Amino acid sequence: MTYRILCVDPDEGDRTEAVERLREELADLDPVFQTADDLASATEALTQHTAVVVTEYDLPDGNGFQVIEQANERCPDAGVILYTDTDPDLIDTAELRGAVTEYVGKDSVFGTERLAELVRTTVEERTQSSYPLPQTEDERLAALHSYDLDEPALLDSLDRITDLAAEHFDVEQASINIISEHSQDFLACYGRAEQWESMDREDSICTFTILEEDNVMTVPDVTEDPRFESRSETLIEMGIRSYMGANLVAPSGLVIGPLCVYDTEPRSFSAADEAYLQKLAATAMDLIDLHGRLDATTEGKG
Incomplete structure (x- = not known):
């Protein structure tokens, strides 16, 4: 199965760093990465095959919770991780409306390591659903x-x-x-x-x-x-x-x-x-x- 990971971040340097670290840490899963720099391009990139979304909170045309809302509609099985510089105390979690996500601070000592762990766990849990999936599920x-x-x-x-x-x-x-x-x-x-x-x-x-x-x-x-x-x-x-x-x-x-x-x-x-x-x-x-x-x-x- 192909694991598609969407990384959403308006900062090109942070976006590239996150993708490179995830590609290195998840090499055994051979994931496919997509990137977006705002809410509009993230929405366009989301498909039913998206397995994980890693998103910054502050976006030029919206925020990470709006990405989560779009993901819930287009790929409800996908995991969504907030990987952000924004202080969690400044984020209104009521906006989640019951959506499940994880938070990782970019400036934390083990930020990228923790991010890779969460992405791996999300992917593995997705493949262990209550019903088995064919190895060629995406192609099917x-x-x-x-x-x-x-x-x-x-x-x-x-x-x-x-x-x-x-x-x-x-x-x-x-x-x-x-x-x-x-x-x-x-x-x-x-x-x-x-x-x-x-x-x-x-x-x-x-x-x-x-x-x-x-x-x-x-x-x-x-x-x-x-x-x-x-x-x-x-x-x-x-x-x-x-x-x-x-x-x-x-x-x-x-x-x-x-x-x-x-x-x-x-x-x-x-x-x-x-x-x-x-x-x-x-x-x-x-x-x-x-x-x-x-x-x-x-x-x-x-």
Whole structure:
């Protein structure tokens, strides 16, 4: 995974010194650094892939807390560290509005050392979230966002895929899901799944499916799988006692989400079952990719 660190400071010398020290101390993480000298350029640089923001408090067009507010909107998992000359007694911490940050004084004896420690801790905690992340998470998300998944014609085609899956496996619910940075969203659904709304990624079974090297995952009984024991009651209320998901693998080899079938009773799935669902998932991915290439061709002609 690529760790992106944004350093915001109007003083070019301080900014350069901080980046050089962090690059040296975090060499084993091979981070990517971005820099900004004011609130406007910091806001522009922030993306969902930003892991840590190191910011001065006093900025030409605002302050560090405004950077924090922008980070909370654009990259809520990112850690934000105030690395500043400003006396902490002069900072109105009420402006934080509950945001969590760290303070490091530039003039403290161990300022840069402490800064490096905090950045490392923030990065490591980010990778130890309540759900596992693929090693290619940044690239996977970029692949996902490269597709226009709101096109009605595409969604109608994907609905037919979930219809076929539900009919073949004789289940009352099936869906095609995409796994974004913080949530699982439903592109196409069959049966009661049509009533489902976007859910937090940490509550999703599918966030584990996208990790499978064989691109298919089965759960014969959610109550007996330690990954889902804590949420098994909710899953059963949704009509999910057993599960099978096959990944939608883009031409790049990156997974954007799975095609899933759900049963209300414990159930084993055979190798033939897995192979059939994988064929349907590949067909769904072909449709998504085809629509993407057609859209690109149309835009090119325009």
